[in-house]
Amino acid sequence: MITCEEFFAEFGDYLENRVPPEVRRELELHVSQCRACHVLYDSTRKTVKIVTDSSAFDLPQDVADSITDSVMAKIRKQSI
Amino acid sequence: MVAVKHAVEVHSHASQPPGNTGVEVGFAREFQSGDDLAPLLAYRENFGFVPNLLRAQSSLPRLIEAHVALETIALVREKALPRKLKEEILLVLIAAQRDSYSATFRSMVLRSLGVPESRIRQLIVDFRSAGFSPSEIALVDFGLKLCQFGPWVCQEDIEELRAHGFDDDSILEASLVAGLTSYICATSSGLKPQPDGEIMVLPAVPIGPSEAALRRIPSHSTHGSSKKESYVHAVYQSPETFKAFLLLKDSHGFIPNFFRAQTAWPDVAEAEAVTITTVLGPEDVLSRVQKECILLAVSAANLNSYCVAAHCNLLRGMGLSPEEGDQVAVDHHQANLTDADKALVDFTLKINSRPNEVGSEDTDHLRKLGFTQKQILEAVAVTAVNNFANTHQMGLGIMPDFEPPVLFEQKKVHLFEVETRHTEWRSTVSEVRVTIDDPDAGLVADSQGGRLEAFEELVRRHSQSVYRTLMAILGNPEEAKDAMQDALLSAFKHIGGFQGRSKFSTWLVSIARNTALQRLRERKNVESLDEGGCDGDEDFRPRQIRAWQDNPEQTHSKEEIRQLVERGIMGLPAKYRVVIMLRDIEQRSTDDVAEQLGLSVPALKARLLRGRLMLRESLAPHFAPGGGRAAV
Numbered sequence: 001m002i003t004c005e006e007f008f009a010e011f012g013d014y015l016e017n018r019v020p021p022e023v024r025r026e027l028e029l030h031v032s033q034c035r036a037c038h039v040l041y042d043s044t045r046k047t048v049k050i051v052t053d054s055s056a057f058d059l060p061q062d063v064a065d066s067i068t069d070s071v072m073a074k075i076r077k078q079s080i
Numbered sequence: 081m082v083a084v085k086h087a088v089e090v091h092s093h094a095s096q097p098p099g100n101t102g103v104e105v106g107f108a109r110e111f112q113s114g115d116d117l118a119p120l121l122a123y124r125e126n127f128g129f130v131p132n133l134l135r136a137q138s139s140l141p142r143l144i145e146a147h148v149a150l151e152t153i154a155l156v157r158e159k160a161l162p163r164k165l166k167e168e169i170l171l172v173l174i175a176a177q178r179d180s181y182s183a184t185f186r187s188m189v190l191r192s193l194g195v196p197e198s199r200i201r202q203l204i205v206d207f208r209s210a211g212f213s214p215s216e217i218a219l220v221d222f223g224l225k226l227c228q229f230g231p232w233v234c235q236e237d238i239e240e241l242r243a244h245g246f247d248d249d250s251i252l253e254a255s256l257v258a259g260l261t262s263y264i265c266a267t268s269s270g271l272k273p274q275p276d277g278e279i280m281v282l283p284a285v286p287i288g289p290s291e292a293a294l295r296r297i298p299s300h301s302t303h304g305s306s307k308k309e310s311y312v313h314a315v316y317q318s319p320e321t322f323k324a325f326l327l328l329k330d331s332h333g334f335i336p337n338f339f340r341a342q343t344a345w346p347d348v349a350e351a352e353a354v355t356i357t358t359v360l361g362p363e364d365v366l367s368r369v370q371k372e373c374i375l376l377a378v379s380a381a382n383l384n385s386y387c388v389a390a391h392c393n394l395l396r397g398m399g400l401s402p403e404e405g406d407q408v409a410v411d412h413h414q415a416n417l418t419d420a421d422k423a424l425v426d427f428t429l430k431i432n433s434r435p436n437e438v439g440s441e442d443t444d445h446l447r448k449l450g451f452t453q454k455q456i457l458e459a460v461a462v463t464a465v466n467n468f469a470n471t472h473q474m475g476l477g478i479m480p481d482f483e484p485p486v487l488f489e490q491k492k493v494h495l496f497e498v499e500t501r502h503t504e505w506r507s508t509v510s511e512v513r514v515t516i517d518d519p520d521a522g523l524v525a526d527s528q529g530g531r532l533e534a535f536e537e538l539v540r541r542h543s544q545s546v547y548r549t550l551m552a553i554l555g556n557p558e559e560a561k562d563a564m565q566d567a568l569l570s571a572f573k574h575i576g577g578f579q580g581r582s583k584f585s586t587w588l589v590s591i592a593r594n595t596a597l598q599r600l601r602e603r604k605n606v607e608s609l610d611e612g613g614c615d616g617d618e619d620f621r622p623r624q625i626r627a628w629q630d631n632p633e634q635t636h637s638k639e640e641i642r643q644l645v646e647r648g649i650m651g652l653p654a655k656y657r658v659v660i661m662l663r664d665i666e667q668r669s670t671d672d673v674a675e676q677l678g679l680s681v682p683a684l685k686a687r688l689l690r691g692r693l694m695l696r697e698s699l700a701p702h703f704a705p706g707g708g709r710a711a712v
Contacts, residue, residue, distance in 0.1 A: 002318060009319040012689035016670065020340055021309065026316040036625055043628040046703065047696040050633060051664045054645040059547040059561075067561060068539050071568045075532060 002026050007037050015044060117141050119148040126156050128192035131185045132273035133264070140365065140454055143461045146358040150263060150468065153351035154256040160249035164193050165216065166257050168203055173223045173261040175204040175280075176287040178436060182268045183280040205283050215244040219254050222475075224289040226258040230474040231383040234298035238311045238477070248312040252345060255475025262467035269435030270428075270460030310341040311477040317343040324349035331357040333397060334481070334682035336390060338469065341478045352472075359465045365458045369398050370421060373408050374459060375466045377425045378432050380409040380488060384470040389484035397680030403581055406485040420449040427456075428463040482681045483671040486517070486582075520584035527575050535575065539568055542585055545666055546592045549676075552661035553596035553654055560596075567595040582675060589662070589676045600654075622693055632703035648698040656691030663688055 007030045013019045014027050031038050119141070120130050137143040155166050171186045187200050202210040207220055222241055226233050241251055288294075319325045322343070325335045327350075342349040360371055372395045379387035388409050395405040407415040412425045427442050446456050518524070520541070526534030546567055550560040571591050578587055629635060636644070649657055662673045674684035 002316070003320070006318045006320050012685050015689070015692070016685070020314060020337070022314045022316045022343070023340075039625055039627045040622055043700065043703070044692055044696050046628050046632055047692060047699055048664055050641060050699065050703075051645050051649075051660065051695065052667060053633065054642050054665070055638075056642050056645040056649065056665055057548050057551050057661065059544055063561070064540075064543040064547070067564050068536065068543060068568075071539065071565050071572075072532065072536050074565075074569060075535070075572050079532065 001033060002030050004030075004034060004037055007031075007034070011041070011044075014041070015048065117144060119145045122152070123148045126152060127189050129188065129276070131188075131276045133181070133185060133268055133271065133276075136271045136273045137267075137457060137461070140457055140461075142358050142362065143457065146355040146461065146465070147263075147267070149351045149358075150355040151260060153348055154253075154260040157347065159253070159345075160247065161219075161253045164190075164195065165219075166253065167193060168195070168210075169216075169220050169223055169254070169257050170261060170264075171200070171203050172207045172220050172287070173227050173258060174265060175282055176224055177227060177261065177265045178282055178286060179265045179268050180279055180282055181273060181275055182264050183282060184278070185276050187280055188277050204280060207287070215246070218244045219246070219250070221289045221293045222254055223258040223261070224287065225293045226255065226471055226475045227261050228288060229294070230471055232294075232297050233474050233477070234296055235311065235477065236296040237293065240293075240296070248344065251312055252342070252348065252476070255472050256348070258475055259468040259472035262471040263464045265435060266431055266464040266467045267460060269438050270431045270463060271457070272438065272440070308479065310337075310479060311475075312341065312344070314341050314343045317346070322346065322349075324353035327353040327357050331361050332390075332394060333680070337478050337481050338386070338390075338473055341476055356465055356469070359458070359461050365452075365454045366462070369395065369400070370424065371458075371462045372398065373412065373415075373417065373421065374425055374428045374462045376405065376408045377412045378428055378463055378466045379470055381429055381432055382467070382470045384473060385484040385489065386473045386478060386480045387466070387470055388488050389480045389482040392485055393482050393674075393680045393682070396674070396678065397683055401678055402485075402675040406488070406581055409485055409488045420451065423449055424451065424455075424459055428459055431460065431463050432467065483669070518580065518583045521580065524575070524578065524580070524584050527572075528578070535572055538584065538588075539571075542588050545585065545589055545662075548661045548666055549589050549592040549658065550596050552649075552658035553593065554599060555650060555654065555657070559599070563595050563599055564592075567592040570595060583672075586672060586676050590678075593658070593677065622697065626700065626704040628700070628703045629705060636702070644699060644702055645695075648695050651698055652691055652694055656687060656694060659684065659687045660691045660695060664692070 007027060010019055010023055010027055014024070019027065031041050117138070120134060123134060123144075124130050134144050134147060137147065155163060155170070167186065167190055171183065171190060174182045174186055183204060187204075190200050191197070199210060208217060212220065218241060222233075222237055225237065238251060241254070246254070317325065319329065319335060324339045324342075324346070328335055328339055339349050339353065342352070360368070360375075372391050376388060376391035376395065379391060392402070392405040392409060395408070396402055404416050408417070408425075413422055415422075417425070423446060427438075427446055430438055430442060443456050446459075447453075451459075520538060523534045523538050527538060543564070547560055547564055550563045550567065551557060554560050554563060567588075571588055574591070578584070633641060649660055652660065658677065659673065662668050662676060663670060668676070670684060670688070671681060673679075673688075674681045677684065679687070
């Protein structure tokens with residue numbers, strides 16, 4: 001079985017689903033047998049999902065519209 | 081014993097002139113050392129004599145080392161195909177490239193292996209009647225197609241080889257011989273060594289692959305994204321111990337799929353890594369940027385998406401903007417290179433596409449521009465390494481590590497559509513005009529035509545991305561809103577100059593990034609977006625090791641989670657904040673984000689992982705068992 005260091009070397013691509021099949025097999029085997037790396041993988045995967053679903057830093061539509069209106073007003077004024 | 085006797089005879093014949101200092105053996109007039117260099121001794125042992133092709137590289141012995149490593153692994157190592165068969169195939173492929181020097185030199189090697197003169201002649205004139213078995217002819221056809229029509233090699237060609245009983249080992253070796261052909265012919269074309277023996281006269285009618293081989297062409301789907309694996313099977317190798325990976329990690333900063341695909345053959349992968357890093361790594365002659373520009377331009381001329389994507393990324397990692405790298409791939413004459421460097425790239429492109437027209441006037445021209453003999457020599461070696469990699473990558477069908485530039489891919493698709501298969505496709509590549517496929521293209525054109533409503537629609541479409549980019553870098557919502565006006569006004573001011581080399585959204589986010597960076601520069605205590613920032617997190621390793629709840633999102637309200645995420649992201653250094661913002665919240669692709677931030681994909685991926693791990697640390701207390709609402 002690969003070591004935790006070897007697992008960590010491929011970890012970023014594993015999260016992104018960008019590892020070739022022969023590497024994936026080794027990583028999956030390691031995760032199934034190493035509790036620390038299982039926790040790391042599981043919690044980081046959940047972190048990404050939570051962040052992706054969070055709607056964080058949404059600019060409220062009315063604020064976005066107001067900024068757009070202001071910018072377009074300046075542009076139109078310059079264009080005249 | 082016959083082979084040894086021949087070797088001695090061939091050597092005595094070929095050693096006119098012997099390795100005396102100052103002897104001209106081609107363009108390389110600074111030839112200094114004799115045949116006692118270790119790689120030359122090794123070469124003589126395996127191949128019977130030292131050809132002028134190697135002697136001509138004596139002023140840079142590491143190039144000889146690279147050459148010998150590749151030739152030895154491709155020909156001398158016998159695992160699937162016998163040495164003599166590989167040498168015979170090599171001669172056929174070289175003759176088909178119309179390279180008289182190399183055909184002469186390889187004929188001498190075949191004589192040293194005991195192959196009769198009549199058979200050598202037959203191989204050159206008509207290999208199909210040289211007594212090859214149908215399976216061996218299939219191998220030669222594969223090699224010919226790979227050398228002459230590389231982009232059109234496809235899965236069906238591999239299936240044809242498998243139907244003849246060839247396994248992965250044989251396919252690898254056949255591809256290696258074709259790659260070596262490209263390497264030797266580029267070196268010979270660039271150095272024009274004096275013949276080692278009586279020059280072989282090549283037939284007037286060029287040799288090509290069979291009609292059946294030419295009828296097998298990739299569908300758009302097979303050279304697009306649907307294919308996920310290379311033609312040969314790989315095995316797991318540790319990035320901590322596998323020699324080829326370690327060499328490449330040092331030289332390239334990442335492990336290319338080119339080497340991952342060859343993990344079943346550690347000696348082959350290692351020899352290739354030695355050759356590639358020995359030629360490309362040192363910066364004592366040409367700079368790495370100069371070498372990468374050659375690699376990129378010649379790979380583009382060879383329509384090799386894999387290598388174009390890799391070298392665009394490597395150039396980005398060396399500080400060139402994505403647009404500059406893409407420009408080298410599309411047309412280096414329009415790129416931000418010095419006139420001398422453009423001429424150097426021209427020289428390597430001529431070696432690649434019009435090898436028989438290369439002459440002393442080309443090297444004289446480069447010398448007038450200030451290039452030394454060693455620099456010209458190294459440019460030839462870089463072209464040779466490139467052509468080896470291009471050919472071998474196509475032979476094994478290795479998947480790209482990164483997305484190639486959209487402009488390049490569209491140019492390539494266009495070429496496939498116009499049926500240039502039987503024409504000089506290498507020279508037509510720079511004549512095709514292309515436009516990028518961007519959903520915003522119509523509105524951009526209208527905006528450039530002065531229609532303000534079109535620009536307003538573009539702003540509304542992308543206001544969230546602009547805000548989030550500014551927020552990530554500046555870290556303050558009010559300042560981000562204020563900067564948003566500056567960024568959008570700047571976009572309007574410059575939209576006339578937007579040429580569509582990237583998507584509009586990528587361009588707009590880049591403007592937002594620059595606007596934010598300008599504001600950061602105007603501040604005191606600037607927070608760096610560069611890799612060498614002073615935040616001391618480069619060796620970040622996870623500390624929280626408690627397992628998380630099964631459904632962490634169900635333990636908190638949506639609003640609580642939003643606040644936790646925003647607080648966590650704002651607690652990150654800016655360089656991680658902006659990566660998380662664009663990749664995970666905006667959900668842009670890794671390649672897009674790298675382009676928007678002017679980073680290489682490997683650098684972006686390293687930053688993304690660190691950012692995610694740091695964010696995980698800050699969220700862990702809330703989502704591990706016992707974490708709860710009170711923590712928000």
